[in-house]
Structures are given as C-alpha cells and as structure tokens.
Amino acid sequence: MPTIDDIARIAQVSPATVSKVVNNRPYVSAETRARVERVIAETGFVPSQRARGLSRKRSSILGLIIPYTSDQLFLDPHLLELMRGIEAVANEHDYNLLLSTAREAVDAASACVRMLRSDMIDGAIIVETNDVQPFAAALAAESSPWVVVGYAQQSATPAVHADDYGGALQATRHLLRLGHRRIGVISSVWRPFAIEERERGIRDALSEAGVALDQDLMALGDFSIESGGHAGRALLEGGSPPTAIFALNDRMALGLIRAAADHGLRVPDDLSVVGFDDISLATLLTPALTTVSQPGFALGTAAASALFQLLDGAPLAPPAALPTDLIVRGSTGQPRDL
Secondary structure (H helix, E strand, O other): OOOOHHHHHHHHOOOHHEEEEEHOOOOOOOOHHHHHHHHHHHHHHOOOOHHHHHHHOOOEEEEEEOOOOHHHHHHHHHHHHHHHHHHHHHHHHHEEEEEEEEOOOOHHOHHHHHHHHHOOOOOEEEOHHHHHHHHHHHOOOOOOOOOEOOOOOOOOOEEEEEOHHHHHHHHHHHHHHHOOOOOOEEEEEEOOOOHOOOOOOHHHHHHHOOOOOOHEEEEOOOOOHHHHHHHHHHHHHHOOOEEEEEEOOOHHHHHHHHHHHHHHOOOHHHEEEEEEEEEHHHHHHOOOOOEEEEOOOHHHHHHHHHHHHHHHOOOOOOOEEEEEEEEEEOOOOOOOOO
C-alpha cells in the first residue's frame, strides 16, 4: 500500500500538504489539491485511521454497547435494523464501530462495564435495559459522550426511543374495537423500560373500555420465536382462553401463531394476533401479521446523529421519542361469538 510519503513524492508536494488534503484543511491551492487527489485516486491510497485519530486526538471509533448475548442480538431483526442505522451515520463520518455484547444472558451489564474501561472509543451508544441502570453513575462520570437507545432514567441523559406506550395503546384499542374483551398478553422476562411502557399502554386502553387486565391471560417469553410458542400454548390451554393475544414483539407472535395452528386454531377466525416491531417476516405470514411498526433504522440514525452532535460540542438535547404506527393486516378480526 502506498504511504503518505509516496503520495507526496509523486505529487511533488510535502507530506504535510498531503495531510492537509486528506483531512480537508485549508491553505492548499485548488490546483495542488486537485493534483494530490488525483494521485490518491490513481494509487488507491487509504489514509491511516490511527494516524488521523492521533492528529485529531480522536480514535474515529464509536462504542456500541448492546447488553444482550450475541445469540440474542443476531437473531433479532429489530436490533439489526438499529445497528444498520447507526452504521450508516458512522460511515458518513468515516467512523468505525466497536461492538460489545454480554458474555452471558444473566450478566448483561458486563458489556457496559467492559466498554467503559476501554480508552479506544470517542463516544458510545448504549441499548438500554434495566440491567444497565445500576451503572448510570459510572456512565455519568465518563468524559466521553454517550447516547442511550431507550429510556434514560435521568433528564440529563441523551436518549432516543420509540413511542412504545402509544403503539401498544393503539394496538389494544384496535382489538377492543373489533369486540375482543378476553385479550391475552405475551410479555417478556427481560424488562427494558420499553416493555414497561407497552404494558402501560395495554392497561390504559383496557381501562378506557372498562376492562381489567386479567393476570391469568398474561404469559412471559424472552423475545424469541420458541418462547412465544411456549407462552402461547400456556394461554391457549387455560380454562377460558383469550380470543386475541398481543405479543410484545413480532418473533414471539410468530411462535404464538405456530402454537395456535398446533391447537387446530385458525388466525384470525379463532384467534386474533398482534405483534410489535414490524419485522420483514410479518408480511410473509398467511395471513400477514397485524403489528406495531417501530422505526429501528431511524432510531439508529437518530442516536448516532445525536452522538456526533455531542462530539462536535453541541448542547445536550432532551430525550426524543420517535413515532410508532399500528399496521393492520390479516391476523386480526372480530371474535367468533360476535
């Protein structure tokens, strides 16, 4: 690979001039800049990220802390969309991502601790779970900026999240308008504040209609398809099963639909199903899944953009909520007894 000295020799300029061109600095004539850029293009020269970082006192690396295990992460389409949005903005700024996940599902905060001990990053994006909240004080003591994807527990914490409450409120109202009153919920053993907000939206929508959330119609999964199947079977095998079930992510909804088929139930004739996320598989089912669409890619771009604003010295912005939308498809209908 050519070096900066090679470029300087071919372009007949000093290495310092090449550095100014590479870093888009002033005090280089248009003619000299064009000559250096032509030589760079012809030779395929790639500037050393390390050298550029040293000159700017930055590493050009962002930390991405996702306190789930790698299996949980790479099987979750919503988290992958979030990462895609972060990566898009990082690329625009010529930054790389350093990913940190949890070693074990029971030790989610380990990802946060390991990244905080590193001096390799300029800033960090942290996917919020309750497991990370005990480390809020340690995060606040860090000199590098950081942004939370999720719900910050302190007003001084920069954060972006989806309108989980509003999305769940819409979805539950939709089921109530169809005539459902025995509405089951598949929630999660993992308790990020997004889940708390979705449950709050469900309770408020039911309360508006004079319906109490029946604890016997609640089951827990772990966001996976398999857990949705197990939770769905538990609800469907009860003494008085629900006519509709709201799974708090799409993958659990997929498992639920499989469990319903195993019980000889047709969706939506015998059971209405709603999910949350609007992953690509939601449209491939027959019938397609009614779900709450949350903007995974947009959440990623918003978080990364906020972090770069902080790196550039911009003032701290208040937490931002991105809208969610109910996407009504074929998996919901009126209960059979109407």
